[in-house]
Amino acid sequence: MYEDITAQAAEVCAELCEKAHLEKGQILVIGCSTSEVCGDRIGSNSNLEVAEAVFKGIYEAASSKGIYVAAQCCEHLNRAIIIEREAVPYADIVNVVPQPKAGGSFATTAYRCFRHPVALEEIRADAGIDIGDTFIGMHLKRVAVPVRLDHHEIGQAHITAARVRPKYIGGERAHYDESLH
DSSP: OHHHHHHHHHHHHHHHHHHTTOOTTOEEEEEEOHHHHTTSOTTSOOOHHHHHHHHHHHHHHHHTTTOEEEEEOOGGGTTOEEEEGGGSTTSOEEOOOOBTTBBOHHHHHHHHHSSSEEEESOOOBSEEEEESSOOOGGGBOSSEEEOOOSOOEETTEEEEEEEEOOOOOSOTTOOOOGGGO
């Protein structure tokens, strides 16, 4: 079971990285309800083993491309972010350590697995994967654009994904630079 979850997570991550044209040094925010992955209602069944399986797949796929993973905590920590310090060297860090029932199993796993984890109140990521309808939009740069993935689930959790693009400004005659996408 865990091997399947890891493989699904890796496939979803690799597909988004490709479709969003993510580059080395960019940040990918992940919201993950392990309860939903197990087929339960969000927040009802935090599971570290499932979190480890999801994290492994996503982290390996993202890291192989030099992309940083940012793990969104649950609402009990106001959806704080856990990320490697080197990804955000000048950010204002906060003092919190997530736990399975206060922060969530995925963020707890990220904190345990990162070399130098830090917590932030917010981040502006370049793309995101929402596993189990956890609402990651608050942590994406403007303007977020949905990315339709071929893979729709990890375990039993519904998947949505997004990338960002520069804002269009200047009205209807503004020049659109396709190279930015």
